[in-house]
Amino acid sequence: QVHLVESGGGVVQPGRSLRLSCEASGFTFFSNGMYWVRQAPGKGLECVALISYNGDNKYYADSVKGRFTISRDNSKNVLYLQMNSLRAEDSAVYYCAKPYSGNYLEPFDIWGQGTIVSVSS
């Protein structure tokens, strides 16, 4: 069975850093591009980062460019999101998501359960 399990969320002060992880199982992780998507409390959905299957290509939303870094370890089946210089507006549930057939620019057929990030002083 295909699973994505996020971890690493928590409460952090503005300006500090946090690293999220997403453990994948049940599919060929190394052949899939992967996404991070976030949802602020009571709000809609925002794609924040995309990484290619081999990690060579990375794309970011303008709202996080220069502060967030997406990466992956295909030997461990883990996706990461390093979040630096956190702001109050970064508070959200962060989901990792798998594209339908692993390529870029596809809908997401598998989502994790999400991990909550709260940025507050």
Added chain:
Amino acid sequence: EIVMTQSPATLSVSPGERASLSCRASQSISGKLAWYQQKPGQAPRLLIYAASTRATGVPARFSGSGSGTEFTLTISSLQSEDFVVYYCQQYNNWPLTFGGGTKVESK
């Protein structure tokens, strides 16, 4: 960035009736439109992709249509579990963008 606009924000429908949700893109997205359902406290679930193809396991009462910049999700006969929030998403360009959502509530 392609802006996705969903309407209405809230739709009040009686159980067993039909619901039609709209989604408009700010530019053509070549049919690369998906619909998701989100229940409270859960991650979104893919319902429709390529504007009209149902994802695996999605009941036949859910259907999608449209092209160009105008798209519709239709739920033919609302069941109790369908009264939740629905999002459209374009995946033609990065960044992939979502509409603001339509909440379907029971009348």
